[in-house]
Amino acid sequence: xxxxxxxxxxxxxxxxxxxxxxxxxxxxxxxxxxxxxxxxxxxxxxxxxxxxxxxxxxxxxxxxxxxxxxxxxxxxxxxxxxxxxxxxxxxxxxxxxxxxxxxxxxxxxxxxxxxxxxxxxxxxxxxxxxxxxxxxxxxxxxxxxxxxxxxxxxxxxxxxxxxxxxxxxxxxxxxxxxxxxxxxxxxxxxxxxxxxxxxxxxxxxxxxxxxxxxxxxxxxxxxxxxxxxxxxxxxxxxxxxxxxxxxxxxxxxxxxxxxxxxxxxxxxxxxxxxxxxxxxxxxxxxxxxxxxxxxxxxxxxxxxxxxxxxxxxxxxxx
Amino acid sequence: xxxxxxxxxxxxxxxxxxxxxxxxxxxxxxxxxxxxxxxxxxxxxxxxxxxxxxxxxxxxxxxxxxxxxxxxxxxxxxxxxxxxxxxxxxxxxxxxxxxxxxxxxxxxxxxxxxxxxxxxxxxxxxxxxxxxxxxxxxxxxxxxxxxxxxxxxxxxxxxxxxxxxxxxxxxxxxxxxxxxxxxxxxxxxxxxxxxxxxxxxxxxxxxxxxxxxxxxxxxxxxxxxxxxxxxxxxxxxxxxxxxxxxxxxxxxxxxxxxxxxxxxxxxxxxxxxxxxxxxxxxxxxxxxxxxxxxxxxxxxxxxxxxxxxxxxxxxxxxxxxxxxxxxxxxxxxxxxxxxxxxxxxxxxxxxxxxxxxxxxxxxxxxxxxxxxxxxxxxxxxxxxxxxxxxxxxxxxxxxxxxxxxxxxxxxxxxxxxxxxxxxxxxxxxxxxxxxxxxxxxxxx
Numbered sequence: 001x002x003x004x005x006x007x008x009x010x011x012x013x014x015x016x017x018x019x020x021x022x023x024x025x026x027x028x029x030x031x032x033x034x035x036x037x038x039x040x041x042x043x044x045x046x047x048x049x050x051x052x053x054x055x056x057x058x059x060x061x062x063x064x065x066x067x068x069x070x071x072x073x074x075x076x077x078x079x080x081x082x083x084x085x086x087x088x089x090x091x092x093x094x095x096x097x098x099x100x101x102x103x104x105x106x107x108x109x110x111x112x113x114x115x116x117x118x119x120x121x122x123x124x125x126x127x128x129x130x131x132x133x134x135x136x137x138x139x140x141x142x143x144x145x146x147x148x149x150x151x152x153x154x155x156x157x158x159x160x161x162x163x164x165x166x167x168x169x170x171x172x173x174x175x176x177x178x179x180x181x182x183x184x185x186x187x188x189x190x191x192x193x194x195x196x197x198x199x200x201x202x203x204x205x206x207x208x209x210x211x212x213x214x215x216x217x218x219x220x221x222x223x224x225x226x227x228x229x230x231x232x233x234x235x236x237x238x239x240x241x242x243x244x245x246x247x248x249x250x251x252x253x254x255x256x257x258x259x260x261x262x263x264x265x266x267x268x269x270x271x272x273x274x275x276x277x278x279x280x281x282x283x284x285x286x287x288x289x290x291x292x293x294x295x296x297x298x299x300x301x302x303x304x305x306x307x308x309x310x311x312x313x314x315x316x317x318x
Numbered sequence: 319x320x321x322x323x324x325x326x327x328x329x330x331x332x333x334x335x336x337x338x339x340x341x342x343x344x345x346x347x348x349x350x351x352x353x354x355x356x357x358x359x360x361x362x363x364x365x366x367x368x369x370x371x372x373x374x375x376x377x378x379x380x381x382x383x384x385x386x387x388x389x390x391x392x393x394x395x396x397x398x399x400x401x402x403x404x405x406x407x408x409x410x411x412x413x414x415x416x417x418x419x420x421x422x423x424x425x426x427x428x429x430x431x432x433x434x435x436x437x438x439x440x441x442x443x444x445x446x447x448x449x450x451x452x453x454x455x456x457x458x459x460x461x462x463x464x465x466x467x468x469x470x471x472x473x474x475x476x477x478x479x480x481x482x483x484x485x486x487x488x489x490x491x492x493x494x495x496x497x498x499x500x501x502x503x504x505x506x507x508x509x510x511x512x513x514x515x516x517x518x519x520x521x522x523x524x525x526x527x528x529x530x531x532x533x534x535x536x537x538x539x540x541x542x543x544x545x546x547x548x549x550x551x552x553x554x555x556x557x558x559x560x561x562x563x564x565x566x567x568x569x570x571x572x573x574x575x576x577x578x579x580x581x582x583x584x585x586x587x588x589x590x591x592x593x594x595x596x597x598x599x600x601x602x603x604x605x606x607x608x609x610x611x612x613x614x615x616x617x618x619x620x621x622x623x624x625x626x627x628x629x630x631x632x633x634x635x636x637x638x639x640x641x642x643x644x645x646x647x648x649x650x651x652x653x654x655x656x657x658x659x660x661x662x663x664x665x666x667x668x669x670x671x672x673x674x675x676x677x678x679x680x681x682x683x684x685x686x687x688x689x690x691x692x693x694x695x696x697x698x699x700x701x702x703x704x705x706x707x708x709x710x711x712x713x714x715x716x717x718x719x720x721x722x723x724x725x726x727x728x729x730x731x732x733x734x735x736x737x738x739x740x741x742x743x744x745x746x747x748x749x750x751x752x753x754x755x756x757x758x759x760x761x762x
Contacts, residue, residue, distance in 0.1 A: 060762075170581075256409055
């Protein structure tokens with residue numbers, strides 16, 4: 001964020017339009033006209049409802065009767081009077097902290113395997129991308145539920161090796177783990193971005209490194225990773241946000257309860273249950289706003305950390 | 319912000335957006351006016367075309383039967399046609415809530431007693447008393463059963479059917495080990511413990527004798543009633559921490575003796591999805607159920623199934639309204655909706671179609687006409703129901719507001735205790751504190 005503000009961008013130039021030049025204005029109006037379908041969507045479907053939900057977060061609103069102003073009560077209750085809230089915060093943090101690095105590691109690993117041009121590599125790239133296409137779907141969550149169920153295929157497979165099966169989905173010690181694996185399995189989108197990033201690294205770099213006696217592993221740590229870091233950064237930001245917002249899999253696999261023992265009660269699932277199950281739309285709105293702010297802080301933190309580990313090739317120019 | 323340009327353009331944009339918002343609100347407001355023109359207790363409209371939306375939860379069998387009855391009504395009154403919406407129990411109320419929030423709920427809504435107080439107090443359901451005696455005939459319905467549809471002495475919901483609590487068992491699996499349950503059940507839970515532990519030993523855990531039902535709020539309610547308490551005392555919990563501790567300890571003993579399955583076997587069915595029923599998946603030989611659900615269970619397994627009363631005194635049982643039909647206050651034509659509801663409960667032809675899929679016909683006259691033609695399974699259910707209800711306790715008051723939170727809390731706590739992550743006493747204390755808080759909040 002800080003970075004982009006320094007650079008001269010088209011938007012930046014536009015910010016101070018030379019006043020009174022009719023040609024410019026006409027152009028601007030045409031621009032807004034073309035933008036209008038999107039702007040209507042932004043205001044009508046996103047911004048106004050968002051502001052309304054901010055208002056609702058200060059009310060007691062049961063969906064059927066008019067909202068009743070209660071001030072900060074919802075926020076107070078969230079932080080001081082609702083153990084399930086903290087439970088859901090814990091589950092969400094655990095889920096994001098484990099699933100995001102795992103998913104990115106798998107994505108990078110597969111991208112490294114697939115980026116050289118070998119026979120049939122295109123087919124493999126497509127195949128590995130497929131899980132991501134199915135990603136958020138209810139169908140995959142149901143497949144997962146069946147695979148990891150007490151009488152599911154995973155236990156069948158383990159039995160072949162003489163390992164006793166477990167109730168992966170039903171046991172609070174493992175249920176969240178199955179969700180993490182499901183998330184990691186959908187590594188296609190970051191993988192494609194990694195692939196594009198890898199293609200950008202000039203081969204001379206590797207040749208030079210090889211001449212200096214660097215082996216495969218050293219090349220990875222000292223050439224690939226630094227040059228890939230902007231792409232990695234991009235993926236970390238996107239996946240972190242997506243990781244915190246995970247909903248479908250947890251909701252479907254737990255049968256809409258966040259069980260067993262609230263172990264898969266992710267923040268979004270709890271928010272949904274409060275809003276649509278318990279008629280506490282005011283409380284759910286307050287939860288949504290706390291979530292928005294928390295995600296903003298976390299994203300800002302990731303951006304800040306970027307300056308420590310992201311290496312831009314053109315940094316010397318600035 | 320820079321992208322948006324000058325302040326003037328911004329103002330224009332905001333003005334435009336505001337106009338659109340007003341238009342959208344106005345458009346939403348337009349539809350509601352018709353409901354208020356309707357006269358409560360007025361005659362049903364059958365001369366002009368009326369289209370009503372009907373929504374319920376249930377399986378394909380229920381959908382087929384319900385559709386048949388609606389078709390029959392249309393056949394008799396061609397101007398009245400129906401659109402339908404149905405799905406499984408889990409998530410059903412979320413959908414009703416959402417449509418109600420959009421002032422767009424179905425004209426006829428199937429509910430159970432768990433949400434009756436909530437829905438009626440929030441003005442979602444039309445009060446039906448003005449139609450009683452003219453459009454709505456209720457004199458054939460047992461007074462106690464009809465009472466379950468009343469809140470503060472006003473009728474909001476018509477019981478579609480009655481059922482009662484039971485244990486369903488897998489006859490094939492139990493016959494194999496030569497241990498069929500005693501026909502009239504067990505006098506105490508201790509007696510049941512000994513017997514069921516024997517079953518699990520005989521089958522070698524495959525299947526377990528009884529499903530761990532500690533997370534089930536309706537069986538918890540039954541057990542409380544056996545001990546002379548109720549689930550609710552008005553808007554407060556009707557139980558103490560000691561009661562809940564004793565409940566969790568009971569299941570702890572049953573699990574330890576082998577009479578009940580471990581929680582990991584039971585958990586997938588805790589959300590109430592019939593496809594995960596542990597008798598259907600053959601992981602337990604017995605499970606708690608309502609007697610009318612036997613029809614559905616029998617379809618889900620190739621084993622033979624039967625019903626046996628719950629252990630201990632039958633004072634826990636009651637003639638339960640399995641489902642109600644209610645009329646939405648914002649409906650297009652409430653009087654016609656009431657007439658359709660009446661058709662479901664008092665028309666013998668409709669009763670013959672519906673059978674006992676939802677439970678026993680609530681109307682005694684209809685029941686007497688249709689029951690001789692029941693098949694053997696329906697007759698079996700009817701016999702079980704009449705036997706248990708004869709000894710049943712008084713009908714409990716309509717559940718408090720916030721009942722769904724209570725059910726969810728019990729489930730989470732029972733799972734914690736069942737997996738040994740919490741002691742029965744700790745779990746009970748946490749549950750009771752949270753339950754009391756949720757109930758208090760739900761009523762405010």
